[in-house]
Amino acid sequence: MKTVAAAAFNQSNKHCKGQMMKIRAVVTDIEGTTSNIEFVHQVLFPYSKEHLPAFVKAYWTDPEIRPYLAQVEQEVGSTEPDVVIGKLLQWVEQDVKATPLKALQGKVWKQAFEEKLFTSHVYADAYTHIKGWYENGIPVYVFSSGSVDAQIGIFGHTVEGDMTPFLSGYFDTEIGAKREPVAYRHIIESIACEAGAVLFLSDVVQELDAAAEAGMQTCLLIRGDSPDNADRHPSVSSFDELDAVFEF
Numbered sequence: 001m002k003t004v005a006a007a008a009f010n011q012s013n014k015h016c017k018g019q020m021m022k023i024r025a026v027v028t029d030i031e032g033t034t035s036n037i038e039f040v041h042q043v044l045f046p047y048s049k050e051h052l053p054a055f056v057k058a059y060w061t062d063p064e065i066r067p068y069l070a071q072v073e074q075e076v077g078s079t080e081p082d083v084v085i086g087k088l089l090q091w092v093e094q095d096v097k098a099t100p101l102k103a104l105q106g107k108v109w110k111q112a113f114e115e116k117l118f119t120s121h122v123y124a125d126a127y128t129h130i131k132g133w134y135e136n137g138i139p140v141y142v143f144s145s146g147s148v149d150a151q152i153g154i155f156g157h158t159v160e161g162d163m164t165p166f167l168s169g170y171f172d173t174e175i176g177a178k179r180e181p182v183a184y185r186h187i188i189e190s191i192a193c194e195a196g197a198v199l200f201l202s203d204v205v206q207e208l209d210a211a212a213e214a215g216m217q218t219c220l221l222i223r224g225d226s227p228d229n230a231d232r233h234p235s236v237s238s239f240d241e242l243d244a245v246f247e248f
Contacts, residue, residue, distance in 0.1 A: 020217065022247045024197040026133055027171075027187060027211075029178075030144045030154060032203035033221045034130070039121040044150075047112060048105040049092045053085045055108050065107065068100035097145040099173045106147030113153035120154040123223075127160040129239040130167070138248060139168035141191060143183075143200075147172045179206045184214035199246060201239075208233045219245065 031040045059065040072084045091101045130140050142151050148170040155163040176183025188195045195215030208218040220235040234245050
């Protein structure tokens with residue numbers, strides 16, 4: 001069923017759809033957009049909270065892991081493992097989008113996915129359209145606060161199967177904060193596509209605001225309750241509704 005916002009936009013957009021640039025690339029968020037929020041909060045976060053301490057201690061001197069731990073050490077003013085771990089767990093509890101935390105969580109989840117400990121959720125409509133865009137030559141990229149490792153793990157082990165062949169690239173907060181226009185400008189530069197021909201999909205209005213300021217077309221996914229200021233962007237309740245709003 002279409003949201004009220006989606007239906008209202010589609011009615012007002014019938015006469016202007018042809019004036020918008022044809023979509024030549026899609027950038028999508030994960031949590032709340034392609035995948036259920038509950039999977040992240042009820043499966044991934046608890047798992048990382050339980051296993052992060054042992055992971056950090058096991059890989060404390062690992063050259064690949066050390067730069068992220070050094071960032072936390074600088075934050076807490078200590079090189080003691082227990083202090084660093086305490087800060088990481090605090091960030092987990094507060095859902096802080098700190099790059100070192102997201103990178104380390106991604107490493108933990110990557111191991112879990114490879115060991116087939118769980119399968120990630122993806123909405124069937126998201127799977128169908130991402131696969132369809134791939135088949136029709138429209139590249140699809142992921143931009144999430146979760147690390148690239150986490151993104152690959154999630155899309156590589158979904159209930160619908162391995163989706164990574166359908167994806168052209170991944171971006172995390174190493175490229176910039178999701179609510180800052182500069183991150184989207186960097187993505188545009190990286191994928192070498194005109195900003196107005198790129199569609200960004202997210203369930204967070206402030207992220208869409210930043211993408212729009214960078215010149216992208218935007219669409220709000222409303223999988224549940226409508227957020228504040230939802231009317232600032234076109235909105236749909238499912239990927240199935242996108243063809244009525246945008247030209248691909």
